[in-house]
Amino acid sequence: MKREELMNLAKEMLDKAYVPYSKFPVGAAILMKSGKVYQGCNIENAAYPVSCCAERVAIFKAVSEGDKDFDQLAVIANTDRPVSPCGSCRQVMAEFFSPDTPIYMASRTGEIEETTIEKLLPYSFTTADLRSGQGEK
Numbered sequence: 001m002k003r004e005e006l007m008n009l010a011k012e013m014l015d016k017a018y019v020p021y022s023k024f025p026v027g028a029a030i031l032m033k034s035g036k037v038y039q040g041c042n043i044e045n046a047a048y049p050v051s052c053c054a055e056r057v058a059i060f061k062a063v064s065e066g067d068k069d070f071d072q073l074a075v076i077a078n079t080d081r082p083v084s085p086c087g088s089c090r091q092v093m094a095e096f097f098s099p100d101t102p103i104y105m106a107s108r109t110g111e112i113e114e115t116t117i118e119k120l121l122p123y124s125f126t127t128a129d130l131r132s133g134q135g136e137k
């Protein structure tokens, strides 16, 4: 699948975003190694911090279906520059993505910028740090 195709599947989710508070729809789509795609949109709540970003909705859909073999992720918003995942989403990506898993970010123009979680979240706290601090190898 070309990155433009995955981005179109992310864009499709802008209409499904539940954003009565921010009025800032975000769409995401993840291609799995199997070829399956999981799509996500941001879902907000009257209790603001309970809201969940589009990227995490898509990632959690995959994991909850028993699939953790992530191949690439696309995210889009109606922004001037390619939308950049928030810190919480970066931490979740660091949990499941390979350091070099492609992450495509797009703006209203559809202009795509490509990055990786290694670049978005260097020196991330990982399961290896957790285990070493618990006295395990």
Ligand SMILES: O=c1ccn([C@H]2C[C@H](O)[C@@H](CO)O2)c(=O)[nH]1
Binding pocket: 019, 022, 024, 025, 026, 041, 042, 043, 044, 051, 052, 053, 054, 055, 075, 083, 084, 085, 086
């Ligand atoms: O990469 C991002 C950035 C923000 N949001 C959501 C969170 C909230 O619903 C709204 C405004 O921050 O956009 C995402 O879904 N993904």
Ligand SMILES: [Zn+2]
Binding pocket: 053, 054, 055, 056, 085, 086, 087, 088, 089, 090
């Ligand atoms: Zn986020």
